Amino acid sequence: MDKKIAVVALGGNALLRGNEAGTIQQQEKNTYDTCIHLLKLLEEGYNVVITHGNGPQVGNIMLRNQAGYNEYKIPQMPLDICVADSQGGIGYMIERQMKNILVEYKIRKNVVTVITQVVVDINDSAFNEPTKPVGGYYLKEEAELLAKSGGLNFKEDPGRRGWRRVVPSPKPVEILNKKIIRDLVKKGNIVIAAGGGGVPVYRDKNKNLLGVEAVIDKDLASSLLAAEIKADSFFILTDVSKVYINFNKPDQKALDSITVAKAKKYLKRKEFADGSMGPKIKAAIEFVENGGRETVITESTQLSDPNCGTRILPS
Amino acid sequence: MDKKIAVVALGGNALLRGNEAGTIQQQEKNTYDTCIHLLKLLEEGYNVVITHGNGPQVGNIMLRNQAGYNEYKIPQMPLDICVADSQGGIGYMIERQMKNILVEYKIRKNVVTVITQVVVDINDSAFNEPTKPVGGYYLKEEAELLAKSGGLNFKEDPGRRGWRRVVPSPKPVEILNKKIIRDLVKKGNIVIAAGGGGVPVYRDKNKNLLGVEAVIDKDLASSLLAAEIKADSFFILTDVSKVYINFNKPDQKALDSITVAKAKKYLKRKEFADGSMGPKIKAAIEFVENGGRETVITESTQLSDPNCGTRILPS
Numbered sequence: 001m002d003k004k005i006a007v008v009a010l011g012g013n014a015l016l017r018g019n020e021a022g023t024i025q026q027q028e029k030n031t032y033d034t035c036i037h038l039l040k041l042l043e044e045g046y047n048v049v050i051t052h053g054n055g056p057q058v059g060n061i062m063l064r065n066q067a068g069y070n071e072y073k074i075p076q077m078p079l080d081i082c083v084a085d086s087q088g089g090i091g092y093m094i095e096r097q098m099k100n101i102l103v104e105y106k107i108r109k110n111v112v113t114v115i116t117q118v119v120v121d122i123n124d125s126a127f128n129e130p131t132k133p134v135g136g137y138y139l140k141e142e143a144e145l146l147a148k149s150g151g152l153n154f155k156e157d158p159g160r161r162g163w164r165r166v167v168p169s170p171k172p173v174e175i176l177n178k179k180i181i182r183d184l185v186k187k188g189n190i191v192i193a194a195g196g197g198g199v200p201v202y203r204d205k206n207k208n209l210l211g212v213e214a215v216i217d218k219d220l221a222s223s224l225l226a227a228e229i230k231a232d233s234f235f236i237l238t239d240v241s242k243v244y245i246n247f248n249k250p251d252q253k254a255l256d257s258i259t260v261a262k263a264k265k266y267l268k269r270k271e272f273a274d275g276s277m278g279p280k281i282k283a284a285i286e287f288v289e290n291g292g293r294e295t296v297i298t299e300s301t302q303l304s305d306p307n308c309g310t311r312i313l314p315s
Numbered sequence: 316m317d318k319k320i321a322v323v324a325l326g327g328n329a330l331l332r333g334n335e336a337g338t339i340q341q342q343e344k345n346t347y348d349t350c351i352h353l354l355k356l357l358e359e360g361y362n363v364v365i366t367h368g369n370g371p372q373v374g375n376i377m378l379r380n381q382a383g384y385n386e387y388k389i390p391q392m393p394l395d396i397c398v399a400d401s402q403g404g405i406g407y408m409i410e411r412q413m414k415n416i417l418v419e420y421k422i423r424k425n426v427v428t429v430i431t432q433v434v435v436d437i438n439d440s441a442f443n444e445p446t447k448p449v450g451g452y453y454l455k456e457e458a459e460l461l462a463k464s465g466g467l468n469f470k471e472d473p474g475r476r477g478w479r480r481v482v483p484s485p486k487p488v489e490i491l492n493k494k495i496i497r498d499l500v501k502k503g504n505i506v507i508a509a510g511g512g513g514v515p516v517y518r519d520k521n522k523n524l525l526g527v528e529a530v531i532d533k534d535l536a537s538s539l540l541a542a543e544i545k546a547d548s549f550f551i552l553t554d555v556s557k558v559y560i561n562f563n564k565p566d567q568k569a570l571d572s573i574t575v576a577k578a579k580k581y582l583k584r585k586e587f588a589d590g591s592m593g594p595k596i597k598a599a600i601e602f603v604e605n606g607g608r609e610t611v612i613t614e615s616t617q618l619s620d621p622n623c624g625t626r627i628l629p630s
Contacts, residue, residue, distance in 0.1 A: 023390040060389050061379075061400070067386040068379030072451065075338040081404045085376070088403020089396045091430050092514050099491075100523045112495050115406050115428035136387065176414075180427050180504065189495065199407050208415045 005185055006046040007226035009219055010034060011238040016056045031097045037300040039105060047185045051222040054086040054196030061085055062135035080199050080211030087115050087195035094192050111190040117176040118198025118221050124170035132169040132215050137162030168214045172221045175228050182229040197221040219283035227290035234287040234295045236280050241299045243310035245271045257311035260288050284312040320500055321361040322541035324534055325349060326553040331371045346412045352615040362500045366537040369401040369511030376400055377450035395514050395526030402430050402510035409507050426505040432491040433513025433536050439485035447484040447530050452477030483529045487536040490543050497544035512536040534598035542605035549602040549610045551595050556614045558625035560586045572626035575603050599627040
């Protein structure tokens with residue numbers, strides 16, 4: 001019988017924590033500490049696809065692009081190349097740590113990183129209103145200068161740390177090479193794919209693929225990938241062990257499992273914060289509505305408990 | 316019957332020419348112009364693995380690392396991460412151009428980029444004497460400062476454009492995930508792998524894989540990959556249509572085909588320049604000595620001629 005397939009989306013702090021500078025030593029340690037918990041899924045009989053965020057890493061790549069231009073006049077790379085670069089670097093780091101963990105625990109398995117383009121619709125309404133902050137923080141004057149000279153969009157960070165570039169965050173429409181990813185994971189390989197939500201591309205009227213200045217939500221891209229490769233379970237790993245309603249209020253309540261219908265109701269009631277749990281719940285719903293058995297939102301450390309996290313179920 | 320397999324190593328100017336600044340528009344155009352010639356190999360019935368250099372790109376990534384640290388204090392990434400980044404960005408660029416060419420010529424085929432670690436021996440004598448220049452050019456004073464503070468090695472560029480960092484260039488010992496690469500290409504996918512000679516890693520005494528400050532010659536790594544996946548032919552694409560002896564002398568002579576024995580004799584006679592054709596001939600010999608049928612050294616534009624280039628044959 002075929003093994004079950006799990007797609008596991010690693011959240012931001014799986015690789016790099018907010019209070020860290022981002023040295024390679026920190027990133028490698030965090031990656032190891034996260035990946036070791038994935039052994040539990042292998043024990044439970046899953047074949048595993050790992051997806052991951054790239055926020056701090058691609059932010060640094062973009063800042064280095066800017067600095068390299070300022071200091072050495074090196075041509076800057078567009079956002080699709082920056083995302084692809086980050087898929088290479090992060091994918092390699094996860095792959096090597098995971099290979100080492102498998103050797104440590106005497107498990108024979110390959111780990112492979114597949115660079116993944118994700119197609120968006122260039123007519124997606126997201127392109128009319130860039131909302132997703134990327135890269136570093138700028139002074140108001142710098143942001144205004146860059147906006148004027150480079151046609152870029154900037155918004156003030158709500159935390160007032162400065163101004164940041166904002167780009168469109170269109171919906172993922174298709175994961176390229178999904179069949180290859182499915183074949184690789186069905187053979188028992190651990191596959192690392194769709195990093196950073198995928199390299200954003202669109203098809204022009206001649207069916208040519210072109211890169212585009214955008215970032216795709218990593219949980220939505222992972223959800224689509226999970227559906228397209230017919231995964232059984234979709235794990236969204238984040239920094240809380242369960243999802244809460246009435247979060248941070250006296251009657252706050254952790255959810256063990258909810259139906260898609262209930263999840264939609266809570267979403268409507270704005271139980272989940274826009275920039276954090278909201279998109280995860282949406283991604284969770286999409287997977288189950290596209291035929292998935294369950295989405296689990298939890299922390300990596302909880303995976304040893306088979307009833308961990310919050311489960312979003314069909315009914 | 317199984318199709319023949321060709322490993323095609325794209326040379327430096329396949330992606331970026333020496334006189335270009337390195338904008339993404341230049342790189343994409345060069346990549347398209349090179350990859351379109353690979354259709355000829357598909358017509359001849361080959362399944363194809365593409366490998367590629369990353370010199371200018373990883374050089375720019377390293378300079379951006381330096382500039383990002385200087386301007387924003389972003390932690391610098393080690394060389395293995397820089398190479399992995401470049402595999403992601405370049406691999407994506409080749410993959411997208413190749414996919415577009417296949418659509419243009421109505422050929423149904425997938426193209427997939429596999430991040431590739433290449434194992435070296437940490438006791439390789441190359442680690443005693445760093446020789447391979449990487450990254451940008453520095454003033455003597457800057458180089459001395461970086462050498463002192465960062466324990467790095469620098470050498471003056473023979474062309475006197477300044478001082479450059481030099482790193483060891485150990486021999487590739489093993490291509491990780493070679494079985495996956497072979498499976499993917501045997502199924503008819505065009506596979507992009509071992510970019511920039513591979514992400515350099517070594518195994519410590521506990522069999523842990525660790526990154527290392529080194530670069531692996533891309534033709535040697537491609538040669539090893541070709542042998543390990545049992546390719547039939549190994550194409551080294553460069554900027555000359557044939558290999559010459561007595562190069563740039565009155566009696567200069569283009570070679571149509573030579574045996575390994577002859578190639579070794581010419582090597583000994585120093586017919587081939589150290590930094591350019593020499594390593595290609597060595598890589599060509601290694602493939603044939605490891606069981607390959609032929610290595611072809613030529614220009615991409617020549618591939619339409621079945622007798623193109625210089626062939627290195629077993630006997």
